[in-house]
Amino acid sequence: MSLRIALLGLLTVSGPASGYDLTKLFESSINNAWQARHSQIYPELNKMAADGLITVEEEGPRGRKTYAITDEGAHELRTWLIEKGPTRSYRSEGVLRAFLLPTLEPHEAAALLRAEAASYGVRLAELEAIRAAKSSWKEPGFGHYALDLGIRQTRLMQDWAEETAAEIEGSTRS
Amino acid sequence: MSLRIALLGLLTVSGPASGYDLTKLFESSINNAWQARHSQIYPELNKMAADGLITVEEEGPRGRKTYAITDEGAHELRTWLIEKGPTRSYRSEGVLRAFLLPTLEPHEAAALLRAEAASYGVRLAELEAIRAAKSSWKEPGFGHYALDLGIRQTRLMQDWAEETAAEIEGSTRS
DNA sequence: GGCTACATGTAAGTAGTTACATGATTGA
DNA sequence: TCAATCATGTAACTACTTACATGTAGCC
Numbered sequence: 001m002s003l004r005i006a007l008l009g010l011l012t013v014s015g016p017a018s019g020y021d022l023t024k025l026f027e028s029s030i031n032n033a034w035q036a037r038h039s040q041i042y043p044e045l046n047k048m049a050a051d052g053l054i055t056v057e058e059e060g061p062r063g064r065k066t067y068a069i070t071d072e073g074a075h076e077l078r079t080w081l082i083e084k085g086p087t088r089s090y091r092s093e094g095v096l097r098a099f100l101l102p103t104l105e106p107h108e109a110a111a112l113l114r115a116e117a118a119s120y121g122v123r124l125a126e127l128e129a130i131r132a133a134k135s136s137w138k139e140p141g142f143g144h145y146a147l148d149l150g151i152r153q154t155r156l157m158q159d160w161a162e163e164t165a166a167e168i169e170g171s172t173r174s
Numbered sequence: 175m176s177l178r179i180a181l182l183g184l185l186t187v188s189g190p191a192s193g194y195d196l197t198k199l200f201e202s203s204i205n206n207a208w209q210a211r212h213s214q215i216y217p218e219l220n221k222m223a224a225d226g227l228i229t230v231e232e233e234g235p236r237g238r239k240t241y242a243i244t245d246e247g248a249h250e251l252r253t254w255l256i257e258k259g260p261t262r263s264y265r266s267e268g269v270l271r272a273f274l275l276p277t278l279e280p281h282e283a284a285a286l287l288r289a290e291a292a293s294y295g296v297r298l299a300e301l302e303a304i305r306a307a308k309s310s311w312k313e314p315g316f317g318h319y320a321l322d323l324g325i326r327q328t329r330l331m332q333d334w335a336e337e338t339a340a341e342i343e344g345s346t347r348s
Numbered sequence: 349g350g351c352t353a354c355a356t357g358t359a360a361g362t363a364g365t366t367a368c369a370t371g372a373t374t375g376a
Numbered sequence: 377t378c379a380a381t382c383a384t385g386t387a388a389c390t391a392c393t394t395a396c397a398t399g400t401a402g403c404c
Contacts, residue, residue, distance in 0.1 A: 001390095001391095002267060002270060003391080003392090005270070005274070006270060006273070006274075009273060009274040009277050012277045013276060013277060018354095018355075018356090019355075019356070019357095020354065020355050020356075023355095029273060030270065030273050032264075032269065033264075033265070033266050033267075033269035033270040033272070033273060034265055034266075034270050035265065035392080035393095036391095036392075037392080037393070037394085038355090038356080038357090039357080039358080039359095039392090039393075039394080039395090040391075040392060040393080042355095042356060042357060042358095043357085043358090046357095060355095061354090061355090061400070061401065062354060062355050062356085062399080062400045062401065063354095063355060063356055063357090063399085063400080064354080064355060064356085065355090065356085077274070077277060078277075078278070081271065081274055081277075081278060081282075081286060082278075082282060082286060085289065085293070086268075086289060086290045086293040086294075087267050088267065088268060088297075089265070089266075089267040090206075090207075090265065090266050090267065090268065091207065091208055091209065091263070091264070091265040091266075092207050092208075092263075092264050092265075092266075093176060093207075093261050093262065093263040093264065094260075094262060094264065095206065095207035095320055095323060095324065095327075096176060096179070096180060096204065096207040096208050097255065098207070098319045098320035098323045099180070099183060099203060099204050099207060099316070099317060099319075099320040100179070100180075100183040100251070100255055101319045101320075102187060102315070102316055102318070102319070103183050103186045103187060103251060103252075103255070104252070104255060104256075108255075108256060111256075112255060112256060115259065115260060116260045119259070119260040120260075123262075141276070142273070142276055143273060144276070145272045145273075145275045145276070145338055146269055146272035146273040146275075148334070148338070149269060149272045149334050150269065152330055152334055153269075153327070153330060156326055156327060156330050160322070160323050160326055164319055164322070175362095175363095176363095177363080177364090192382095192383075192384090193383075193384070193385095194382065194383050194384075197383095209364080209365090210363095210364075210365095211364080211365070211366085212383090212384080212385090213364085213365075213366080213367090213385080213386080213387095214363075214364060214365080216383095216384060216385060216386095217385085217386090220385095234383095235372070235373070235382090235383090236371080236372045236373065236382060236383045236384080237371085237372080237383060237384055237385090238382080238383060238384085239383090239384085349404100350403105350404090351402105351403090351404090352401105352402090352403085352404105353400100353401090353402085353403100354399100354400075354401070354402090355398100355399085355400080355401100356397105356398085356399090357396105357397080357398080357399105358395105358396080358397075358398105359394100359395085359396075359397100360393100360394085360395085360396100361392100361393080361394080361395100362391100362392080362393075362394100363390100363391075363392070363393090364389100364390080364391070364392090365388100365389080365390075365391090366387100366388085366389080366390095367386105367387085367388085367389100368385105368386080368387075368388100369384105369385080369386080369387100370383100370384085370385080370386105371382100371383085371384090371385105372381100372382075372383080373380105373381085373382070373383100374379100374380085374381080374382090375378105375379095375380090375381100376377100376378090376379090376380100
C-alpha cells in the first residue's frame, strides 16, 4: 500500500512520468523512507493502471509508457494522508542494534557506537550538501520537509551514539 | 535475517524461553524497531534450531518447547553486530508522509502535522512512563539504551511536526 | 560499430501479514 | 464448568529482493 501511495505522490509533484523516471525519482528521494526496486515498481504501476488510479497517457520509443495520475488516484492519495490517522509503521536496524547493545561487552558496545556515530556523521554531511545545493530554490520543493526531518534524525542518531558511547566508557573506567 | 538476530538477542538477555515467551518479549520491546508475529516467530525458531543456533532445552506441558541459545548462536549474533558495519535498513511511514506533504493544500498539511504532533505527544508520555517505572532499577537492563533513543526520536518527531506546521501556517497568512 | 543510458519486464525466493485451526492448563 | 491464558502451528496472501532477460535509441 505504501508503495502505491509513494508513487501517486511522485506522479503528483513530477507530472506525467514513466516507470523508469519514477524509479529514478524514487531512488533519489523517497528511498530514504521506503525502499522499492524497479522490479516491484513496474508491476505495481500496471496494477495501479488496472485499478484506475493512473493512466497510460502516452507510449513513446523503447516501449516507454508515460503515466499520469487520475482524479481517482489523487483522491486515493489525499484520503490516505488525511483520513488514515498517524500510523507509525516503522522499522529500523539502527534502533534494533540499540536493543542488542547490552548483549555485547561494554568496550565492544562503545566501539560499535563510535563507529555508528562516525557513519552518521558522513551521512549528515551528505544530507547537508544536498540542502545547500537546493537552498538557491525559493519554493519549498518536493522533499524539502523530508530533508529537514532526515537531517534532524541523522544528527539525533549521531549525538545519541556519541553520548551513549561516552556513558558506557565512563561507567567502565577502572 | 534481522528477525533471527533479534530472537538471538532476546534469548541472550532472557535466558532459555519458549516461542510464546519470546513472542511476548518481542511485543513489549523490539516491536518498537522491528515487527514480527508468532506466525513468523515459530517457524523461524524451528529453522534456527535446525541450523544449530538454538536448541530445545526442555519440553513442557501444552507442547511447550524451551529454547536456549548455543555457542554458535551467540557467535552469529556477535558477528552480525560487530563485523557487519552500520547498515541503515530503515523504513518509516512518518518520513514518507513528510515527503508527501507538498501534495496537500497548505492548510491541510498544517492540520495533518498538528495531528501528528499530538499523536507523538501521547506516545512520548507512554515512553516516559515506562522509563519512570524502570528508573528504580540501577542496572541499565535490556531496552535501556533503545528506550532512551526512542524517547529522543519521538520528541524530535513531535518538535518537527509542530515547527513545520507553524512554518507552513506562517507562510500562508494572508 | 560499440558503448552507455533508456526502458520494461519476469522468475524464484525470502520476509512478513492475516486468518484459520487446535488443543491444554489454570483459576474463579 | 467456563473463561482466560498458555502454547504451537499452518495456509494463503501480499510485499520485497535478487537475479535473469531482452531489446532500443542516442551519441561518439
